[in-house]
Structures are given as structure tokens and as C-alpha cells.
Amino acid sequence: METPADTAQGRSDPPGRCWCCGSIDDPGLLVHLGNHPEVAMCLPCARWAAKEAGAIEDRSKSGPLVTVREGFRGLRHEVLNRNWHRHPVFERPLRWLGKHLP
Ligand SMILES: [Zn+2]
Structure with missing residues (x-):
């Protein structure tokens, strides 16, 4: 049976693993993508992603x-x-x- 941690590639990560840096944290402290809740990022990586998004927006x-x-x-x-x-x-x-x- 497929768990929420299963990926499209069939990979299974332990709960609480950040998909960006690979660190393991409390699953309740991870940010999940809207359409792909199996994809989670730790808070530092989520902050980094938000900063990158801001930089991309500022280009225009x-x-x-x-x-x-x-x-x-x-x-x-x-x-x-x-x-x-x-x-x-x-x-x-x-x-x-x-x-x-x-
Ligand atoms: Zn991370």
C-alpha cells in the first residue's frame, strides 16, 4: 500500500524528511506542497524557497x-x-x- 511519503518515482522517504536538504524533522513542522502533499520542506528550506521566489519576482x-x-x-x-x-x-x-x- 502506498503511503503519503511515496513519491511519483516510487521512492519512499521516512516521515519528516525534507525533500530539499534531506534533514529529518518533526513532520508537523514541515511545509507541504498544495497539490503534492507528499513533498515536504523544512522551515529553513521553505524560507529559502520564499526568498528565491521574491528574487524571481523582482527581476521584472x-x-x-x-x-x-x-x-x-x-x-x-x-x-x-x-x-x-x-x-x-x-x-x-x-x-x-x-x-x-x-
Ligand atoms: Zn530542508
């Missing part, structure tokens, strides 16, 4: 707010490239900022 827009958001995205990429998001002191404040910035 212009204006000062778009410029500010692009600036924040550029800063985020610099932080990631320099691995500052893993720094023992700056990790927590940077992750907090990352949750609240575009």
Missing part, C-alpha cells in the same frame, strides 16, 4: 525597494561566500537577520 520590477532588496541579497551572498554564517560569534545574529531580511 524596478524601483527603490527593489534596489534595496537586491542590495540585501548581494550582502547575503557575500556572507555566504565568506562563510561568515558559520562563524562562532556571528552565526546566530546573521541567521536571525537572514530570517527577517529579503
Whole structure:
């Protein structure tokens, strides 16, 4: 019998596994896709997907707010490239900022 975790490819993942990064979390804390509830993402990956969607939407827009958001995205990429998001002191404040910035 097929379970909700079964995929279109016939793959079966344990409940609570994120389809994006593969981490395992409480199934109640995952975001499920509307037409494919078997596909779930953990909250950090769902935040990332929302940020990516915002960046794609901004490609067809212009204006000062778009410029500010692009600036924040550029800063985020610099932080990631320099691995500052893993720094023992700056990790927590940077992750907090990352949750609240575009
Ligand atoms: Zn994930």
C-alpha cells in the first residue's frame, strides 16, 4: 500500500524528511506542497524557497525597494561566500537577520 511519503518515482522517504536538504524533522513542522502533499520542506528550506521566489519576482520590477532588496541579497551572498554564517560569534545574529531580511 502506498503511503503519503511515496513519491511519483516510487521512492519512499521516512516521515519528516525534507525533500530539499534531506534533514529529518518533526513532520508537523514541515511545509507541504498544495497539490503534492507528499513533498515536504523544512522551515529553513521553505524560507529559502520564499526568498528565491521574491528574487524571481523582482527581476521584472524596478524601483527603490527593489534596489534595496537586491542590495540585501548581494550582502547575503557575500556572507555566504565568506562563510561568515558559520562563524562562532556571528552565526546566530546573521541567521536571525537572514530570517527577517529579503
Ligand atoms: Zn530542508
